């Protein structure tokens with residue numbers, strides 16, 4: 001009761017417009033990340049930590065100033081929202097969604113079926129297959145129905161695979177069957193709110209790998225069966241030392257494979273941990289990973305959502321789960337912006353521009369540039385096969401005179417070899433998350 005009262009107070013006092021980033025109060029008011037992202041058609045957001053973090057004024061004002069999308073880090077999961085067979089508890093999640101609505105933010109729902117954070121009554125059972133199906137349908141009807149029209153995207157199924165490519169043995173796949181339970185869950189979510197976009201969410205999707213191949217097979221099958229799936233969430237729990245020079249394009253390749261199936265993608269849980277203690281060199285490495293993931297999203301035609309798994313190091317899951325690591329978010333524990341914040345602000349202010357295929361004499365040159373980190377979705381063919389500029393000849397015909405290529409659509413002459421990009425090419429260590 002007291003908590004809700006305080007939350008109501010905060011709803012009315014926390015600013016919904018950008019202000020000063022704390023620690024630079026003498027500087028001119030700076031736009032928040034949300035103001036920089038909006039003109040690009042991008043929603044930028046953060047996970048809301050557990051109750052009662054919204055009661056911390058620094059937390060609430062920073063959140064509202066910087067982000068225009070929220071997601072509950074924990075409080076829409078079964079453990080919290082459905083603690084007993086016939087009991088639903090939306091108290092904290094309602095306050096979080098209310099805060100978001102009070103500050104012009106949209107909301108993601110996370111999640112409706114996962115192997116973890118399930119209440120004991122659900123895990124213990126035993127239940128028959130039919131009972132499990134009914135549980136899943138009832139839960140989704142209740143939760144998605146409760147937020148119908150207020151939650152724009154749902155992570156319907158979370159992490160159905162393990163770290164590689166094997167389906168997990170969770171209550172749903174064991175009792176109902178894989179992938180049948182996904183079809184049931186997405187169909188139920190669509191019935192409960194036909195306006196919500198429905199995502200499959202997982203980790204380790206940052207580069208071409210067998211897990212992503214299996215996932216593409218899975219979602220292609222769902223689409224073929226008419227299951228209402230709209231997108232794939234790339235969680236993106238990364239490390240500052242885990243992104244190579246071509247990681248932006250590796251991520252892009254996967255995003256474009258989803259695009260070829262008519263699916264959106266979203267960065268859903270980005271954080272970039274560093275080994276403690278955090279040094280300025282490590283924080284700079286971290287910043288380049290943040291920039292790289294943001295560049296991939298900005299370059300992909302089907303990425304309109306960029307979420308971090310929190311925003312301040314004061315409340316991050318990393319230190320208690322990954323021994324010796326932390327400092328994973330763009331604000332430190334005192335709500336001071338870190339280099340990662342500056343990198344994202346700069347990237348949003350000067351978004352990456354992909355070179356046209358017309359800038360390359362042949363496919364081999366374009367592919368080489370792409371693989372070495374020259375950024376570019378347009379360099380990839382629409383089917384997302386990962387082959388750059390398929391319309392170009394495989395190798396350029398020998399020419400006597402110094403090469404110039406056909407004018408680009410804008411009419412300007414382009415050199416045979418692409419000019420260096422104004423923005424720095426990402427040089428940072430390969431994703432592992």
Ligand code: G3I
Nearest residue numbers: 050073074110116117158159203235237269309316317321
């Ligand atoms: O609610 C209990 C509380 O009653 C108890 O007093 C307290 C004692 O530690 O624990 C509380 O539950 C914790 C819960 O977070 C809420 O704070 C759990 O122990 C803790 O395990 C749980 O951790 C969450 C984790 O998922 C569980 O797997 C993290 O906060 C959350 O950040 C993390 O989020 C996941 C995404 O949902 C899916 N993708 C990966 C991501 C990171 O693991």
